[in-house]
Amino acid sequence: MSDAKRVVIPCSGIGKAFGTVAREATYQLTKTGNGEDYRTICLPLLVAGDQKAINLLKQSRVYTIDGCPKKCATLCVERTGVDVAMEVVVPKILAKNTDHKPGSILDIGPNGVLLAKDIVNVILEEESDRDE
Amino acid sequence: MSELPKVGIISCSGEDCPGGNISREATLRVLHNLRPDETATICLPLFLAGGEGERGFAKRFPTITVDGCGKMCAAIGTARFSNKPAVEINLEDYPDFISLKDEEKWHIQESSSDLVEKLSNDIASHVDELRNTWE
Numbered sequence: 001m002s003d004a005k006r007v008v009i010p011c012s013g014i015g016k017a018f019g020t021v022a023r024e025a026t027y028q029l030t031k032t033g034n035g036e037d038y039r040t041i042c043l044p045l046l047v048a049g050d051q052k053a054i055n056l057l058k059q060s061r062v063y064t065i066d067g068c069p070k071k072c073a074t075l076c077v078e079r080t081g082v083d084v085a086m087e088v089v090v091p092k093i094l095a096k097n098t099d100h101k102p103g104s105i106l107d108i109g110p111n112g113v114l115l116a117k118d119i120v121n122v123i124l125e126e127e128s129d130r131d132e
Numbered sequence: 133m134s135e136l137p138k139v140g141i142i143s144c145s146g147e148d149c150p151g152g153n154i155s156r157e158a159t160l161r162v163l164h165n166l167r168p169d170e171t172a173t174i175c176l177p178l179f180l181a182g183g184e185g186e187r188g189f190a191k192r193f194p195t196i197t198v199d200g201c202g203k204m205c206a207a208i209g210t211a212r213f214s215n216k217p218a219v220e221i222n223l224e225d226y227p228d229f230i231s232l233k234d235e236e237k238w239h240i241q242e243s244s245s246d247l248v249e250k251l252s253n254d255i256a257s258h259v260d261e262l263r264n265t266w267e
Contacts, residue, residue, distance in 0.1 A: 012145030013175045027238040044144045044205030047180045075181035
């Protein structure tokens, strides 16, 4: 894996369970077995125009996880002038494995956790391909 | 007689701070359980990512922002792109804020359930007050 900083940003959308799944995937990616390789920042910092957060993005490889086609996380990053290395849209991942349909926004349930794992795997595979 | 307005609630999502998760959870409780018919919401990032329709949100609704830390991203973002919030809540003003654990930015612990409940009830009280004083 290369030495570039990796930042993953979920949309955390408050209208759908997919927003919570995006959060869960970010948790798994930043905390579960991936050590110091990935970190996250608060997406609202970009809305508030926080320059420190924007500067971090400019030095990083940025992954976004969006819960709906409005792709807020991706667009917010792009509006800072930073390119997104990979954007993941949760419903597209679910379409590949419909057994992992999440529960509610307040409790995504075990299938939602599995869907989050699917997302993590997609990002790790992309990272692996990039390094080869 | 004019119809009482819905009240907008906009939460920070604070992916990198536990207060963001608490704010999001409390906001969802108000939207889904405490005041489902009296409230509306919008994802905060839509102010930056969306268009004029989304940016009119806080002009259409008297709006409460709920922030998980003193950076006040939801309040700043709402005022910057839409309209000044009617009420700005900062979780740092709650004494229990200092007890939050870092891992709660992902999974809220039982020890913080009282804080979530208190914040939810406060948001709901502000909703009632805004509706009752609406002219």
